[in-house]
Amino acid sequence: MKMRSLLFVLPILWAAVAQARQLVGAPSVLHFSKQQYAGGGQTWDADMDPQGILYFANNEGLLTFNGHSWKMLPVPNHTRLRSVKAGENGRIYAGAQDDFGYYLADADGVLRYTSLKPLIPAGEREFADIWNIVPYEGTVFFRSNNKIFAYREDRVRVYHAPGEWRLLCRSGQGLYAQDARQGLLQFTGNGWKPIGPAVADKQLLVTAVLDHPQDTLLLFTYKHGIFKLHGGRLYPYLTPAAEALQKARIQCAMEWGNSQLLVGTAEAGCYILNRQTGAVIQQFGLQEGLQHNSIRKIFPDPGQNIWLALDNGIDMIRYNTAIKQIHPDKHQYLSTYAAKVFNRQLYIGTSDGLYVTPLAGNAGPGKSGNTNSKLSPGTGGAVHPDPSGGPLPSGNNGQDGAFNPAGTDNYNDLSFQENRFRKVEQSGGQVWSLAMTGGQLLMGHHEGAFRIGEAAAEPLLKGTGCWLFLPQAARTLIGCYNGLRTMGQQDGRFDKARQVNVLFESLRFLTAEQDSVIWASHPYRGVYRIVTDKDTTLRFTLFTSRHGLPSDNNNFVFRIRGRMVVATQAGIYEFDPVRQTFAPSPWLFPVLGAVPIQFLTEDTGGNIWFVSNKMPGVVDFHRKQGDKPYRTMYFPELKGMIVTGFENIYPYNDENIFVGGEKGMYHINYQKYRQPKKEPRVMISQVNARGEKDSLLFGGFLPAGKASFKTLPAAYAGFHFEYASPACGHGGNMEFSYRLEGFDPAWSEWAARTEKDYTNLPHGRYTFSVKARDHLGNVSSAATYAFRILPPWHLTLLAKGIYAALALAFIWICYLLQKRKFATEQLRHKREQEQLILHHEYEKEQREKQLISLQHDKLATDIQFKNKELATATMHLLQRGKLLFNIREELLLAIKKIEPLPYYPFKKVLRLFEEAEQDTEDWEQFSRHFDEVHNNFLSILKKHYPDLSTTDMKLCAYLRINLTTKEIAQSLGISVRGVETSRYRLRRKLEVPGETPLYDFLLAVTAAAPGVAQNS
Structure with a gap:
């Protein structure tokens, strides 16, 4: 009876447990639709090469994804691609309809397809789709429904199906195939050996074969769940998820790490199972953000992202990410504004109320202690203190399936807690903030201030919206829509909230310098310094850009390390009480710089969390960056995803940082986020x-x-x-x-x-x-x-050679031209020189001519002078001869008259006359002067005619100087008749022709003499 009751209850329990455990933190899911990758909707297979490039077998062909861009390579025969596998030597094997082969990059990095169909033996080349590709021990196997092809060393061997090949896969124990008649077979090297005929007997369709301890195989079937195969016998694998998986229809499965299994179904998406127990760790389907529930192929990459080939699209689950998303309401993406861990429960304030989920080890409500109890960075897996005063235990608390990516069950990361969010009663509407004071959790709400009780939210202030709470020693200040309120507390009870008079601005940011000095800011007014008493406002001062602030707008007050600071659009500012002005913070401004800051908070480790330009970040003072004793780190994954104007960060501890977002709450495991990763690749x-x-x-x-x-x-x-x-x-x-x-x-x-x-x-x-x-x-x-x-x-080597040749030719031509020019210039210069010489010679000649002319003139003058002298001498001689002749004649006449004249005395006188007439001294002097004047006329004449007598020579001289016959007669002392006779005799001696004047002949004879210049 007990056994029957147990059998009756067990399915119910299993059905309850089999419901997919959803965790608090859901990893983000990236969608790739067919519009993005420009392919068909159905994707059948996926794999990755050593470079990190992903390959998908799609209806339209081979899809590749390098992390940024998609490429589609149609199959040459334009059929559907059913399978893909990255092999060795850069080959990407692909199986299509009626063809299979491989893609290989050519020298240009473009994938080129090579069909292996020509290698198939003749008569075996007809087949349908290639559904599976499995490399095994140096051979690549391709499965169609009726044949398995084994490709090795450019040869293809064919294995015919005994009935119909339905599966080809491998595990650590071997290579397996399913046949419709013989069941499961294992490849032995020479052929296929049946090891599970029961598979055929039960008419199972096996979709995956995985290893299991003790020589056992896990068989995942399409409609019948999971079986164990041991010793040729089948045993149902009874797990809490068995029934759910059977209904969902398993299409693929694979091992993931040492402790998980990934299962893809046709109707319920992807399951993550505990490998030892088969319990569901997490499920991803349409409700969790997938595009489609039908999973054709699961492929986990080295970064522990889960790629899903869907019936319509491709999804990637960032399962091992340090940033996850929390959706308090599974049915809608609510904006979140606040988070708080209180009494072993996680509270999240949203735009539609307050949501809460219990945490592992929850012992129910209790008194809270330190409201900001957190671990400093670097505490690792130490137990985290809980606000209620007790630890949050690590471990799975007795529940199967708790999981973290490291493979150990650990609840330090609260995102791995089970998601059991519920809405707190009486909290509907806009939640602005959560605060803990006096062991109570308070909620700032659009409708007022509330205390969160065990069952519901209890109102403390109604009628006006409340932004936030500022707990002090004896009171709690509330920043409201219309000013500041104060509320006392005693023994866990709160007094009625009262208005702090005078200032009625909306105060969304409050911080305390001391209990009586409060700083507040208004986004569009400036910064207020408020001095208060217990219940009333004594005075306040408004500080604006006139007091050193960069602007009147967007100034937010916070308390960091016990100091009031103002986050502005130009960095962090602090108040100088001496000058009563604001100035850049001397310690925070150099850290963050002049960037706009909208939010600031700190954790117990001293790290400062902030929001700048819609992106959260942290200044980690426990990690160095270069020569700086701190490192500033941003979270670009969340840029633009937080609620603008209502930024909020709740650093509970290193593993649990909560950031308010527009679509849910974001959870950061900062300890994991900052862990060193493998060197990125590009x-x-x-x-x-x-x-x-x-x-x-x-x-x-x-x-x-x-x-x-x-x-x-x-x-x-x-x-x-x-x-x-x-x-x-x-x-x-x-x-x-x-x-x-x-x-x-x-x-x-x-x-x-x-x-x-x-x-x-x-x-x-x-x-x-x-x-x-x-x-x-x-x-x-x-x-x-x-x-x-x-x-x-025009810049090639040939062109340069041509240019060089042309340049050389040009240079040679220039040289020749220059040479010619030089020669021409030289010739011109020579001509000029010649001209100059000629000119010089001409001038010289002219000068010589002038000199000659001068000399000629001088000679002429000299000749004239000589002629005059000669003429004078001749006249003198003539006169003397005439005188002597007259004297002689007179003397002779006188002698004739004297009778008898003594002969002897007169004879002596006559002899003197004869001697005077015949005196050669005068003739020699005359002839010498005559030759000087007339170019040696007498000498030349004497040389040519040596027979000439002195008288003949005198006659020639007298003829040369053109003396008249009478003058010649007087000069010679003869008669005119005697002169004629002498002339006649001279003609005969000189042999002068009769028609030639004797004067001309004499000139010709003297002029013809060598070395004698003609002279007129």
């Missing part, structure tokens, strides 16, 4: 050259791990580079820095952009390099792509 996904026609240079897939060097013509001067970091491991929050060596002088600034364009690059060698950096500052090795732009034709 890849160049595409390179395009742009010219008159664009050209794809590199397709993103590295052949043998390296891209080839590319040489391009000069027509390509523009280049487009795309780069990415693989999607696993770093949450997609990567920044990149690039450099084009040969063009960029230095690396670029870090930015999230994943592409870069260059235009008008000159010819030369270039290397494009890119690095990736994750949120922790880890920098990847650089990915590079080298190329060369050839110079234009």
Whole structure:
């Protein structure tokens, strides 16, 4: 009876436990629709290569994803792709309809398909879809419904199905196939050996075979759940999830780590199971954010992200992320404004009320202690104190399936608590804040102030909205819509809230300098300094930009490390009580800089959490960055996701940081977030050259791990580079820095952009390099792509050779021209010199002529003078001769008259006359002077005619000087007749022709003599 009762109750218990445990923190789910990847809706298979590139078998072909961009490669026969597997040597094996083969990157990084169908033996080449691809011991197996093909070393062997091949898979124990007739078979090297005929007997459709301890296999079936196969026999694997999985219809399953199983179903999405117990750890379906509940393939990447190939789309679950999302209401995404851990319960204030979920080890309501009890950074897995005074125990508290990514059950990270949120009664509406004071949890609400009781929210103040609470020693101040309220507390009870008079502004930010001095801020007024008594306002002062604040707007007061600070749009400011003005904070302003700050808070470890430009961050004073004793870290995953204007961060401890968001509460496990990760990777996904026609240079897939060097013509001067970091491991929050060596002088600034364009690059060698950096500052090795732009034709070596030849020819021509010019110049110079010489000679000649003329004139003058002298001498001689002749004649006449004249005395006198007439001394002197004047006339004449007598010579001289016959007769002392006779005799001696004047003949004879110049 007891056994029957147990059998009756057990299914009920299992059904209750089998309901998927949803955790408090849900990992984000990224959706990739067919519109994004430009393919078909159905995706059948998935795998990843060593570079981190994902491959999906899609209805439209092979899909690739590098973490940033998708590419679609249709199958050459344009059929559906059913399976894909990344193999060795860069090959990506693909199975389609009536074809299978592999993709391999060519030298340009573009995947090219090679069909293996021609290797199939003749007569075996007809088959349908290839559903599974399994590499095993150096052989790649391809399964169709009627044949399994084994490809090895360019040969294909065919294994025919005994009935129908329904599955091909492998586990750590071997390679398995299911046949419709023989059940489960194992490959032995020579063929297939049946090991589970019961599979065929029960008509099971096996979808996965996994290893199990003690030589047992786990068989996942499509409609019948999970079985154990041991010794050829089947045993149902009874787990709390068995019935749910049977109804959901298992389509795929795989091991995940050492303690989990991933199961994909046709109707209920993805299950995560405890490998030992089979209990459901978590389920992901439409309700948890998936696009579709039908999972065709599950693929976990090295970063523990879960990729799901769906019937309509592709999803990625960031399961191991340090940032998760909390949805208090599963049916709607509510904006959240506050969070608090109180009495072993987690409270979250939303736009639709207050929600609460119990935490593990909950012992019910109790008294709270320290309202800000948290661990300092670095406490690791130590037990965290709870506000109620007791520890939150680690462990699963007796519940199966508790899980964390490290593989150990641990509730220190509250996101792994079971999600059992419920709405607190009487809390509906806008919740603004949560605060703990006097062991009570208070709620600031749009409708007033409330205390959170065990069953419901109890109103403390109604009629006006309340922003926040400021607990003090003897009272609690409340910032309300219409001013400041005060409320006393005694023995766990609160007095009636009373208005603090005078200031009636909306006060959403409050902090205390001391109990009697309160600072408040109004977003559009400025900062108030309020001096209060117990119940009344004594005075207040408004500080604005006139008092040192950067602006009158957007100033928020906070208390950090016991000091009042103001977060502004230009950094953190503090009040100087001496000058009564504000100035940049001397210790916080240098840390955060002049950036807009909207929220500040601190944890017990002294770290400062803040919100700036819609992005949360933390200043971690326990980690150094360079020479700074602190590190500033942002959370780009949450940028733009927090509630603008109502920013809130609740740092409970290192593993539980709660951030208010527009769609739920965000949970940060900061201890995990800051843990060192593997060095990020980066890849160049595409390179395009742009010219008159664009050209794809590199397709993103590295052949043998390296891209080839590319040489391009000069027509390509523009280049487009795309780069990415693989999607696993770093949450997609990567920044990149690039450099084009040969063009960029230095690396670029870090930015999230994943592409870069260059235009008008000159010819030369270039290397494009890119690095990736994750949120922790880890920098990847650089990915590079080298190329060369050839110079234009007019700058090629041939052209340069031609230019050199032309230059040499030009130089030679110039040389020749210069030489010719030089020769011409030389000739011209020579001519000029000759001209100058000629001119000089001419001038010299002229001068000589002038000199000759002068000399001639002088000679002429001399001749004239000589002639005059000669004439004078001749006249003198003539006169003397005449005188002597007259004297002689007179003497002779006188002698004749004297009779008898004594002869002897007169004879002596006559002899003297004869001697005087014949005196040669006068003739010699005359002839000498005559030759000087007339160019040796007498000497030349004597030389030519030596027979001439003195008288003949005298006659020639007298003829030369043109003396008349009478004058000649007187000079010779003869008669005129005698002169004629002498002339006649002279003609005969000289042999002068009769028709030639004797004067002309004499001139001709003397002129013809050598070395004698003619003289007129």
